[in-house]
Amino acid sequence: MIGELDFSNASVLVLGDLMLDKYYFGNVNRISPEAPVPVVKVNREEYTLGGAGNVVNNIINLKAKAYMIGAIGKDSNKSVIKQLLDEKQVNYHLLERDLPTITKIRVVGEHQQIVRIDFEEIKPLEQEELEEVKQYILSLINKVNCLVISDYGKGMVTFDLSQFVVNQAKEKNLPVIVDPKGSDWDKYRRATIITPNLKELSDLLKIEIKNDDEEIETYGQEVRKKYGLTYLLVTRSEKGMSLITENEVYHIRSEAKEVYDVSGAGDTVVATLATAMSTGINTLDAVKIANTAAGIVVGKIGTAPVTLDELKNALKGYRNRKLRHLQDLIVEIAMLREKGKKIVFTNGCFDILHRGHIEYLKKAKELGDVLIVGLNSDDSVKKIKSKDRPINRQEDRAELLASLEFVDYVVIFDEDTPYNLIKEIRPDILVKGGDYKLEEIVGREFAKRTITLPFIEGYSTTAIIGKIKKGRRDQ
Missing domain, CATH: 3.40.50.620 (HUPs)
Structure with a gap:
């Protein structure tokens, strides 16, 4: 089914809401005299790429090539994002907007998140900005094998831009994978694959869908037809994934043995799926590989990406949580x-x-x-x-x-x-x-x-x- 994985020739363009995740880790030994809140004595800080940036991070860790198109603000955090992308040797085009760089600060004390502080202003692209991003896409589309739309609802993925990506990809016969947000799926119409989780699918249809094969098949097929999708891939937590095609539905069961943290699992699925499809692996096998990757990443703490060696070993049936990079x-x-x-x-x-x-x-x-x-x-x-x-x-x-x-x-x-x-x-x-x-x-x-x-x-x-x-x- 799946031979020795080699993603060195894979090349993926990721378009979406780029974020900076800042973590401050420390100890809590007392309550503040100023208010009934814990005082966190910070002893370590960590910066990582978030949002669409986490998709890129996963692609790079699979030893594939990634291109990133996103937006940053005209502030000090833009330099941190550029440095992180440079360190990972990512090719990027970043639109500088008169908005803050989307930043999420998490303060963690004694293994417990104390507070999250968000810096963001949600504003759709203006026409001039939209045209600039379209030119970025046109300059890169001949260099890639697959496109990803990573929508976090922060304003980057508009109807016009999303449809522009889909239309350009169709002309080039390239797959488009969408990680959706919200209930406006018209902007994703005619994409190759959309990858909602069960809650996102329920929110789209405004009903509660049970995590049941029959319900997933019924409602999933309805959505696939309505939006003209080639495939719909529903991620179902402990029950794995369901790939809905025109003629068949495939239920791929979960590979996870111990779940420690589901943070970033959706990004890992999208990144692995895109990377695998970039090398010509058929869609069903690519989904199985992505499912295996998801089983690995939920066994980690935080949003640590899956490495190529871990994925290779897992696909060979080799799983041991004690072996770490x-x-x-x-x-x-x-x-x-x-x-x-x-x-x-x-x-x-x-x-x-x-x-x-x-x-x-x-x-x-x-x-x-x-x-x-x-x-x-x-x-x-x-x-x-x-x-x-x-x-x-x-x-x-x-x-x-x-x-x-x-x-x-x-x-x-x-x-x-x-x-x-x-x-x-x-x-x-x-x-x-x-x-x-x-x-x-x-x-x-x-x-x-x-x-x-x-x-x-x-x-x-x-x-x-x-x-x-x-x-x-x-x-």
Whole structure:
């Protein structure tokens, strides 16, 4: 059905309401004397692309190319958005309006959102602005394989602009995917796919639609015909998705095993669907891939996007929440720290897992609440050991480590040492084997404490390999 994913030739144009999400994380230790509200002592801040920008972020993380058309204000936040887009190497055309850059500030204390502050002024595009955006679209449309309209109802996606996108795409035989907002769907008429969730579909028809296959089919087909859509894709939370076509309805069941946070799941679906269709993958298979991506992203905290490696592994039937990329892990660590959890870090090759490793890792976990294991990649092992190592591939070594109940997370790194990993994680306790002297331990300056643990005598991967080789020679 679906071969090895390669999105390097995929190219998607995203048009929509671009936003800046600001997060302030901190601790709450007292109530303000000025009013009965908590005082948040901020210790970390984070800026991310929001709205249509989150769709772009997901596309980039799938190793595809993204073009962004949106609007910003003439204020300081426009520079932050441009910097974030530049860092991700996104090609963009941004309309500068005499309005504030749409910004959402969230203050989070003790893992609880205390308040959200919005800066926005909703105003449809004026004729001169509309013509400018149309020229942007015409300059880019020959460079892309798919178009996305990401409508958050903030004024960017007008009837005229939306229909212009649809008409241009039809002329070029390109798919248009719409993430809708509100009940004015006339502006999306004749799009290839619209992706409402169940509530959005209910709001459109002004009735309560049950999360039931039969009702989804009946009302979904009605909507598909009314607006001249090729497909309607209804996202149904824990029940997965339903793809409604002219002749068939396909119910794709949910891939999620544990739901932690649904933030940004819709953006992930749209981005993955568009990226997959950009490479020529048929619509049903693209929907199945998007459904798998949604199952991954709801297992994360916050709006962290799905990576291509995670998607590939999940499609192969490989799912283990303990295996994380550093980018995702940093977000999770911040949340764990806000809950008062003590982070322990250690690293190694763990080429042939043996009793010595098990006892060492058990003792490491006893030093704190969360044990993170940095695992040398295959290329890294070859550099520090020999060209004949590792014996077991990194995927197999990672899976074995993750299967241990006292290991909480495994993150693979390519460098010779875990210096950069430790610098980013900044563990409460850094643990190494007893054959290291404290002053030799890399990255100890980023840990609150550094501890060495003795190995069990007689157990080592080198010794095991030696025994195997000797056995062969004795045969």
